[in-house]
Amino acid sequence: xxxxxxxxxxxxxxxxxxxxxxxxxxxxxxxxxxxxxxxxxxxxxxxxxxxxxxxxxxxxxxxxxxxxxxxxxxxxxxxxxxxxxxxxxxxxxxxxxxxxxxxxxxxxxxxxxxxxxxxxxxxxxxxxxxxxxxxxxxxxxxxxxxxxxxxxxxxxxxxxxxxxxxxxxxxxxxxxxxxxxxxxxxxxxxxxxxxxxxxxxxxxxxxxxxxxxxxxxxxxxxxxxxxxxxxxxxxxxxxxxxxxxxxxxxxxxxxxxxxxxxxxxxxxxxxxxxxxxxxxxxxxxxxxxxxxxxxxxxxxxxxxxxxxxxxxxxxxxxxxxxxxxxxxxxxxxxxxxxxxxxxxxxxxxxxxxxxxxxxxxxxxxxxxx
Numbered sequence: 001x002x003x004x005x006x007x008x009x010x011x012x013x014x015x016x017x018x019x020x021x022x023x024x025x026x027x028x029x030x031x032x033x034x035x036x037x038x039x040x041x042x043x044x045x046x047x048x049x050x051x052x053x054x055x056x057x058x059x060x061x062x063x064x065x066x067x068x069x070x071x072x073x074x075x076x077x078x079x080x081x082x083x084x085x086x087x088x089x090x091x092x093x094x095x096x097x098x099x100x101x102x103x104x105x106x107x108x109x110x111x112x113x114x115x116x117x118x119x120x121x122x123x124x125x126x127x128x129x130x131x132x133x134x135x136x137x138x139x140x141x142x143x144x145x146x147x148x149x150x151x152x153x154x155x156x157x158x159x160x161x162x163x164x165x166x167x168x169x170x171x172x173x174x175x176x177x178x179x180x181x182x183x184x185x186x187x188x189x190x191x192x193x194x195x196x197x198x199x200x201x202x203x204x205x206x207x208x209x210x211x212x213x214x215x216x217x218x219x220x221x222x223x224x225x226x227x228x229x230x231x232x233x234x235x236x237x238x239x240x241x242x243x244x245x246x247x248x249x250x251x252x253x254x255x256x257x258x259x260x261x262x263x264x265x266x267x268x269x270x271x272x273x274x275x276x277x278x279x280x281x282x283x284x285x286x287x288x289x290x291x292x293x294x295x296x297x298x299x300x301x302x303x304x305x306x307x308x309x310x311x312x313x314x315x316x317x318x319x320x321x322x323x324x325x326x327x328x329x330x331x332x333x334x335x336x337x338x339x340x341x342x343x344x345x346x347x348x349x350x351x352x353x354x355x356x357x358x359x360x361x362x363x364x365x366x367x368x369x
Contacts (some may be wrong), residue, residue, distance in 0.1 A: 005349065012345045019341045020334070024106050083209055089229065109334070118335035123327055128335035131320065138210065138316035142308065145231055146238035154243045155289070158250025159277065165255060176249075181244035186307035189237035193311070197233060205233050208313040212280050234312045246289070253285040 011063060099106075107164045112119065118128035126134075161170050180188075194200060197207040206212065210230045257263065258281060306318035317336065324332035 004008065004352070008352070012342070015345060016338070020338060021106070023334055023337050024102075024109065028102055029336070030328070052262050087262045099369045100305060102298065113338055118338065119331035121324075121332050122329045124332075125161060126331070128331050131332060132335065135315060135317045135320045138309070138314050139318060141210065141231070141315065142234055142238065142314065146242060149235065149239050149244045150246055153239070154246035155250050157243075158247045159254055159282075161247070161251040162254035162258065163273070163277070165251075177244045177247055182194065183236050183240065185241040186311060188233065188240045189308055189311045192233045192237060206230050210314060234308050234314060237308050237311075250285070250289050253288040254281060257281045257285045287355060291349055 099107075107121075116129060116133075121131055124131060125243050157173065161173060164170050183191075192205075193207060196202050196204045201204050203251070208228060210227060212230070215226060218226060227270075254277075263276060263281060266280050271279070306322055309316045309319040310322070320332065321336045323329075324336065
């Protein structure tokens with residue numbers, strides 16, 4: 001297993017390089033980059049934009065863009081740059097790092113990312129790593145409880161549905177599951193707010209944030225209670241769309257295993273139903289459920305929480321990524337993609353390790369990667 005883990009770790013390097021290259025190339029063709037955004041602010045006579053340029057002289061370093069300095073303002077490739085001094089355009093390019101060819105910028109990015117130097121946000125005046133670490137606790141807090149609850153509901157429910165396949169319990173729970181799956185998490189979040197966090201029906205749960213005002217002055221028990229109370233609605237909204245797929249996957253996996261010969265043999269030996277299910281079927285059935293772990297992990301912790309964070313005003317990584325894309329804050333966007341991709345690859349490796357823990361008969365080292 002150690003050899004397999006080493007091979008997978010080495011394969012992460014070209015995978016990350018491919019993800020970084022694709023992301024970098026796509027960003028080069030996205031219109032309305034940071035330079036054009038600053039030009040728009042200057043054309044709108046935004047004083048904050050002027051102050052930002054004057055205050056970043058050290059970043060510009062006196063360098064200039066050859067394309068901008070060689071021609072007049074009318075020949076600039078940026079929209080809305082007509083009438084602006086070419087030297088100002090060159091200063092903007094140098095400030096945002098666009099005064100170098102694309103391949104040089106990409107190679108420099110790869111070199112920096114190898115040491116987890118993800119650059120600095122264009123608009124927040126903070127390193128990307130510090131920004132991600134600042135926002136990550138919120139996303140982890142939301143994702144951790146959501147994943148725990150999803151597994152606590154879906155696996156026992158899926159097993160019970162498999163045992164009682166075709167009964168009224170299976171039919172009614174399947175109907176409820178499909179209804180829950182059909183409702184997008186953000187729509188369910190809005191429904192929860194209308195019902196339980198507004199003045200129209202019941203004003204039971206808080207609407208915004210993870211803690212209340214004066215949280216620092218509360219007792220330990222008060223802090224835990226206040227935090228848990230704030231987590232109820234966003235966690236419920238995340239769980240509603242996550243547990244349905246996992247429940248049906250668990251049920252179908254158990255049904256596939258129940259009809260196999262080794263189960264009939266175990267029953268013929270006189271084992272009761274619980275011994276058959278949890279002593280024999282569970283280990284094999286969980287392999288398929290574990291296979292979906294990386295996708296669920298990344299979805300719950302990072303990508304799936306975006307709208308939930310926006311609706312409940314939770315300042316996490318999802319909201320950070322959305323705002324960075326809107327503002328064309330490329331260092332944050334690329335840094336976020338890099339971290340999420342790395343975590344996803346590690347989650348895939350962790351899945352294989354769990355495979356072996358669940359069923360030691362699996363041997364990855366004998367397989368070609």
